[in-house]
Amino acid sequence: MDRLELVKELQKTGVFMMNNNLAWGTAGNISARVDEDQFYVSASGTYLGEMDISDFSLCSDKGLVEGKKPSKEHIMHQNIYKERPEINAILHASPFYSTLIANTDIEIPSNYFVEAMYYLEKVVRVPYKHPGSVDLADAVKERAKQGNVMLLENHGIIVYDTSLKEARMALETLEYTCKMYIQALQSSITINGLSDETVHDFLQNAGYKPVRKWN
Template structure:
C-alpha cells in the first residue's frame, strides 16, 4: 500500500474515532530521504482522496504542484529534518488530549501496557500561532526528545516510523487523557505501575522492542 493510501486510511480512521474533526489537523508521510507528502490546505480528513496531498522537498521546503500545502508544513519539515527515523507525522486536536493541552494536568504513562510503551516521553511547547515560524522552531527543537509533542492550547503532534504506529501512539494518548479525566470526575484513585516495573517492561521488551 502506498503512502498516500495509508494517509487516506489514517485520516478516515482519525475522524471515525473522534481523533480529529473537520479541517483541523494535518498529516504527512516521508516518501524517501528528501521527500514528503502532506495534506493540502483546507482538506477535510473525512474526505481525503489521492489529489489532496502536496509533494514537498524536505531540505529546501520546495513545493511541487499547484495546490497549497498545509500551513503547518514548516513544523513537519522540522521534524523530518531532525529525525531521520520518522516516516509519518499526525497533527490533530482530539478532545481529551486538547483539554490536557489547555491545562497543567500531567499525562501519566504508568497506567497500562500501551501507555508505558507509547507515552514514555512527552514533550511540550508553548502556544504559538498555527503555521508560524515560532511554532515550527519550537517543534523542531523538541523533536529529538520525544515522539509526542503537546502544543499548549492547540493540540498535539505525534510521529513514528510508520503511519500505523503514529496512529496507535495518538490513540493511546487520547485514551490515557480520557481515563485520567474520568477517574478525576468519578473520584477513582488510579494505581500507578511502580517505576522499577516500568523500566523492566521497557528494557526487557515485554511488549515491543523499545524505540530510542
C-alpha cells in the same frame, strides 16, 4: 510501498482519525515520508475525513514539489523529518481529551498499562506559538528528539513514529489515556499506576517494542 499506495494509506488514516474522534473539521494535518528529502502532507484547508488522493501535497525542504498548496504547518512536519531520520509519519490534530490536557499543566500518566508505558514514555510540551508560524515550527524542531508525542499548548497535539500504523497507535493511546485520566478525576476514582521501577523494567526487558533512545 510506492507513492500511490502511500497516499492511499494517508487517505485511510484521515478517515480513521475522523471516525474515531481523533480529529474534527479542518483542524489538523497529516504526512508521510517518501524518501530522505520528500514527504506528502495534507493540502491546505482539507477535511481529513473526506480527502481524495489529490488532496496531498508533495513537499521537500525547498517547498512544494507538486500538488495543491500544502498545509501552512508543513514546515513543522519538515522540521521533524529533518531531526528524526527514522520517523516516517506525523499526525497533527486536536482530539478532545488530549487537547484538554494540552491546555492545562497536567502531566499525562504513562504508567497505566502496556501501550501507555511504551507510546507515552516521553511526552513533550511546546509553549503556545501561532499555528503555521515559523516560531511554532522552530519550537517543534527544538524538541523533536525529546519524545514522540508533543502537546502543543492551547493548540493540539502531534504524534510521530516509524510508520503510519505506529503513529495511529500512538495517537489512539494518547487520547485513550487522557480520557481515562479525566473520567477517573470526574468520578473520584483512583487509578493505581505501576511503579517507576516496573515501568523501567518493562521498557528495558519485556521485549514489547525495541528500546528507544532519547536525547
